Amino acid sequence: MKKTLIIFSSVDGHTEKISKKISEYLAHTSSVNLVCLKEANKENLDNFDQIIIGASIRYGNYRKELFEYISKNIEILSKKENAFFSVNVVARKEEKNTKDTNPYISKFLNSTEWKPKMIDVFGGVVDYPSYKFLDKFMIRLIMYITKGPVDTNNRYEFTDWERVQKFSSLLS
Numbered sequence: 001m002k003k004t005l006i007i008f009s010s011v012d013g014h015t016e017k018i019s020k021k022i023s024e025y026l027a028h029t030s031s032v033n034l035v036c037l038k039e040a041n042k043e044n045l046d047n048f049d050q051i052i053i054g055a056s057i058r059y060g061n062y063r064k065e066l067f068e069y070i071s072k073n074i075e076i077l078s079k080k081e082n083a084f085f086s087v088n089v090v091a092r093k094e095e096k097n098t099k100d101t102n103p104y105i106s107k108f109l110n111s112t113e114w115k116p117k118m119i120d121v122f123g124g125v126v127d128y129p130s131y132k133f134l135d136k137f138m139i140r141l142i143m144y145i146t147k148g149p150v151d152t153n154n155r156y157e158f159t160d161w162e163r164v165q166k167f168s169s170l171l172s
């Protein structure tokens with residue numbers, strides 16, 4: 001059976017949720033290990049046939065630990081079947097929800113030597129009630145400017161789960 005490692009870089013848990021969903025789909029054809037980025041160093045990449053990395057965006061950036069991990073493991077990562085997906089709310093917009101149109105995909109590719117064999121991008125979540133004052137204020141401002149939802153009483157999920165399934169089916 002194929003062995004897959006999924007590594008997620010997630011702050012509020014949504015990239016983790018997407019990663020779990022992917023692992024459920026892959027479980028039919030693969031034995032899957034799912035780990036957060038912090039724990040990824042404990043995994044020996046030699047033990048896997050396929051490595052998938054998912055990461056979310058916060059204030060325009062991925063976490064620096066993501067690039068540290070990739071650069072440390074780039075040689076072995078590149079030898080394996082591999083894939084990357086990004087989670088952000090810019091991807092809620094149809095004109096910015098593909099690997100060629102989402103700005104955080106180009107940002108990722110410009111920040112690493114790694115050339116993932118498969119790339120996708122999924123819409124994330126705006127969960128106003130869970131945010132602290134400053135984040136709530138900032139996200140609302142960004143949403144207002146980019147014509148997104150501004151009612152801070154609500155949680156908005158922009159993930160196209162069918163697309164997550166399609167991505168998974170191309171990996172299995």
Ligand SMILES: Cc1cc2nc3c(=O)[nH]c(=O)nc-3n(C[C@H](O)[C@H](O)[C@H](O)COP(=O)(O)O)c2cc1C
Binds near residue numbers: 010089
């Ligand atoms: C403080 C904060 C800043 C964010 N900044 C951005 C951003 O600059 N661009 C964007 O597209 N999404 C941004 N988001 C949306 C996140 O990418 C989205 O909530 C995602 O689902 C988070 O995934 P995670 O729970 O795995 O961290 C931000 C969210 C928060 C809470």
